[in-house]
Amino acid sequence: MTVYLVRRLGFLVISFAIAMVVLFLLLRVLPGDPANALLSVNATQEQIDAARAQVGADLPLFQQFTDWFGGVLSLDLGSSFISSLPVGPEIAARMSVTIPLTLLSFALALLIALPAGFIAAVRADRWYGILLSGFSQLGIAVPVFWVGMLLVNVFAVNLRWLPSGGFPRDDWANPGAALTSLALPVITIALVMSASLTRYIRSATLDVIGSDYLRSARAQGASFSGAFWRHGLRNGIVPVISILGIELATTFLGAVVVESVFTLPGLGSMLLTAIQQHDYPNIQGILLVSTLLVLVIGFLADVAQRLIDPRLRTSISGNGIR
């Protein structure tokens, strides 16, 4: 297991380093120039040159990269071209919205999807089982911003139960107000997310129900639920966990879209603005942090799978020793 952990960590570091290079280069091949965002259309060439020099866009690519890479190693993500505010603290402030939004949405999605997926599988022959399947199929096809707009229309504009958007100016000083602001966005993401999760959990449950070991357990006299909880759960949850890792990352990315629908000052809205303005330090900082988060989630999911399933443990670490 230790060998596996070290190898998996090494893989994480290498992926991260590759991601940094790709990210940096991709941004530089985008058409456009950060100086354009800073200036008005009647700017003179001197003004444009001055703006480029000011943000360092006139330096050779390699030097820009080493400057940035060096900064990242010392935990300094640089300063925004546009606002000249340091990128790191800005990202941290935005995270105080995006992280709770992601985790709450994911938790709610699980809360919906676990029973729904299970019932859809176990009661696949009943009308409500079929209905749940149908809904989850529908949910996959619906874009998240559309669900958001629909919910706003119903619960904010017509019923006036919840705010249509925004976030308290004093952040989490009043947790009740902050949670109220997050309610609709969380429900939006959770509804869409739970649709695909329900599909995965349903098929994982169906696999377990149809498995030989469950039939054997029942043949030895175990009740269906006894056999399911004792043998089925542990077997069935392994593929689900790897999916959950991916889905958590997807939720994080879904938050980006939802933030703009609900005017939340999170990482997503920061990223959109930064892209419009070619604010490379901000874009790089956000993508770097997001990439790191996604990689870490993947890492944790892999480790969790191996903790649960001894078969994975032996096969992989066995190879590692030889």
Next chain:
Amino acid sequence: MKRSTGAIALSVAAALALSGCAAGGGTSDTGAATATDATIEVGSLYEPQNLSNVGGGGQGVTEALTGNVYEGLFRLTDAGEVEPVLAASNTVSDDGLTYTFTLQDGVTFHSGDPLTSADVKSSIERVTAEDSQSARKSSFKTIADIQTPDDATVTITLSEPSISFIYNLSYIWVVNDAATDLKTTEDGTGPYTVGDWKRGSSLSLDRWSDYWGEQASNKEVVFNYFTDATALSNALVTNQIDVITSVQSPDQLSQFTDNPDFVVNDGNSTTKELLAFNDKVAPFDQVAVRKAVYSAIDTEKLLNSVWGDYGTLIGSMVPPTDPWYEDLTQVNPYDPALSEKLLAEAGLADGFEFTLDTPSYDPHPAVAEFLQSELAKVGITVNINTISADEWYSKVFKERNFEATLQEHVNDRDVVWYGNPDFYWGYNNPQVTEWVAEAERASSTDEQTAKLKLVNEQIAQDAASVWLYLYPQIVVASSDISGYGVNGLNSQFFVSKIVRG
């Protein structure tokens, strides 16, 4: 022209209040004493990117800060007039080259420092500095020297007469010369200080009790920033905000127009939608071809399809709020038969084909499709090439690599750009260039106005561009509040006279 850097405008009530009338779309007069403790929630699509007006902060900087946090020697009022603010008096020498300004007494900055002539000098130099990114920088090229004989007097010498000089000064904030870091903090003389700036969300302004002039009528104003027009409208519908500074999509209006809880104000904007030809390339180097295109377009139908009952038709680059406005909409009337005749004269009886570089954001794609179908009727084929705002800047504006394009031009008094043969549209009429220069050197505003009217008429005769329509300037507010301005002048939104109730 790019929304983020240009200057659409709103303006407001401070001006009206100074001139003695409390109006501007609202209904009630300044209300009871309790109303002065109100917090006004403003909704806008233009978040400042920083707090500096010389560092790429965008039009949101002007909207939130000009007149509210920062003041100039002069200000442009909601009605488009220039009036003194920090300048108590000013005199101009007979040759029009030397301006002497006496400053208001007893003005202090938010930091407590008194206002002196040195602050004014450094504030002007801030805008004209090498690294300044102010859109207005080139307006001050004629400044030869700034002297500060005493703390209350500023003397500015110009290298040649500039009739617009006082007007241009209204763009310059007077900033404490001791202030540092003006991108994230402020030190102005206005009726508000910047309270809390929550990036991506809101900027609050707090009433400043030591203000030299009349105290603000409300305690706090919060600018709430949105990226999505629908979210912005929803916030007003649900009473999260009190007023939208500028509605950019007519689809959002229907829910407010027949609702007694809201007031839809139809003000004057200075934003013009242009079909700009590259006047240097064939066939648009021929006046007859440009006029033929102009007459083939039913601009009234276009405006109606984009904005419904809002907006105004114009016949040149000059909006009705500019002093040299004349109604020129009949110079190039909608007349397809005339259009075909002109095409035949130009030897293009069988029509021709051109590429229209179309910015990808509203309303340009819809306008492009309308033009495509209108021009097809007279045999002209339009190929629509959709480009990003950024590509527009490099391909059209810098490289001049285009045949025709669509663009919104937001500034007031920008007809003078037709006097610059190096501008992107390549219009080169030496007579017009001369008139523009003469207008700027004029010794009176009457003379300036007369010259610019000539310019105005000539560019319409030459169909230098097609001026499709003037955008409406729409401020929608809860009927609870009053005292805001309704006209679109340079993105300003003066908030100090807004009251609730």
